[in-house]
Amino acid sequence: xxxxxxxxxxxxxxxxxxxxxxxxxxxxxxxxxxxxxxxxxxxxxxxxxxxxxxxxxxxxxxxxxxxxxxxxxxxxxxxxxxxxxxxxxxxxxxxxxxxxxxxxxxxxxxxxxxxxxxxxxxxxxxxxxxxxxxxxxxxxxxxxxxxxxxxxxxxxxxxxxxxxxxxxxxxxxxxxxxxxxxxxxxxxxxxxxxxxxxxxxxxxxxxxxxxx
Amino acid sequence: xxxxxxxxxxxxxxxxxxxxxxxxxxxxxxxxxxxxxxxxxxxxxxxxxxxxxxxxxxxxxxxxxxxxxxxxxxxxxxxxxxxxxxxxxxxxxxxxxxxxxxxxxxxxxxxxxxxxxxxxxxxxxxxxxxxxxxxxxxxxxxxxxxxxxxxxxxxx
Numbered sequence: 001x002x003x004x005x006x007x008x009x010x011x012x013x014x015x016x017x018x019x020x021x022x023x024x025x026x027x028x029x030x031x032x033x034x035x036x037x038x039x040x041x042x043x044x045x046x047x048x049x050x051x052x053x054x055x056x057x058x059x060x061x062x063x064x065x066x067x068x069x070x071x072x073x074x075x076x077x078x079x080x081x082x083x084x085x086x087x088x089x090x091x092x093x094x095x096x097x098x099x100x101x102x103x104x105x106x107x108x109x110x111x112x113x114x115x116x117x118x119x120x121x122x123x124x125x126x127x128x129x130x131x132x133x134x135x136x137x138x139x140x141x142x143x144x145x146x147x148x149x150x151x152x153x154x155x156x157x158x159x160x161x162x163x164x165x166x167x168x169x170x171x172x173x174x175x176x177x178x179x180x181x182x183x184x185x186x187x188x189x190x191x192x193x194x195x196x197x198x199x200x201x202x203x204x205x206x207x208x209x210x211x212x
Numbered sequence: 213x214x215x216x217x218x219x220x221x222x223x224x225x226x227x228x229x230x231x232x233x234x235x236x237x238x239x240x241x242x243x244x245x246x247x248x249x250x251x252x253x254x255x256x257x258x259x260x261x262x263x264x265x266x267x268x269x270x271x272x273x274x275x276x277x278x279x280x281x282x283x284x285x286x287x288x289x290x291x292x293x294x295x296x297x298x299x300x301x302x303x304x305x306x307x308x309x310x311x312x313x314x315x316x317x318x319x320x321x322x323x324x325x326x327x328x329x330x331x332x333x334x335x336x337x338x339x340x341x342x343x344x345x346x347x348x349x350x351x352x353x354x355x356x357x358x359x360x361x362x363x364x365x366x367x368x
Contacts, residue, residue, distance in 0.1 A: 132256050146261040166262045200254045
């Protein structure tokens, strides 16, 4: 507290408190410590949720649920693993449960592209790779179309793709997080890619029909 | 650059993390290899979700929209912290309620089927119906001589 006051008065830069110290503080009843942990990891956790769900409000709710679960289970956290990894495991399981609760409707995949979505698909087919990357930035329709493709996958396939490709998790980490064997993770990753490839083909075919 | 290296660099290319030399090499490879070019176009269709660092502007705007009441995590957490230990235990075990409901429904089902069974089945035969007239005396002898005969007037 004294250090904080001094740093404010003299403009010193305060080093961020390490996770372990904040966790110990939170376990000791210091609520500000857990708030600091929340602020530190919230963007990362919300980003993971946004990969699972296109609805930003739902993504926010699940991120919040993740921090509440983390708080209530903080005493079970083991220091051998990084806190970020522990939070990631909680949020991934929450997102996976939510995906399983929702019914997937693959028939929606190939039906009715909006005009901006059809335009984006045409651009992906015809423009150069550099142009595609430049154009994709901040395009809502690119985001929506990607979610529509991912919605066609089974929940476990989608979860594996996100953990492996987006989060760069190792097979053993995914196996630990999901409670699966490593062989199952590898098989699911392979099948997820196959399924995604098929969905892309179906979508491209539907896109061609839209143009005609 | 071979096809394996090219595909491994797709994510870095999308996030603009490759150095200019590597980026140029990948552009060159994509221009020359039709399979990798096709793979990149398929990759691009999902990369906005799987490989982007942030949500698009639309999503970010929706998150920041004032119509959505911001939920304060630390406020909720402080509420949890103020709960009694017993209540917190209940929060930790949310599956107890479905289990209780399942047991209750099984009990209701068993009670209902037992009721239906006894309501529809015939009443059990009486002792006198079950055995013939000839055996009645034997049975009554067994119970003892003090018992009145079935035809006797008990009032005297």
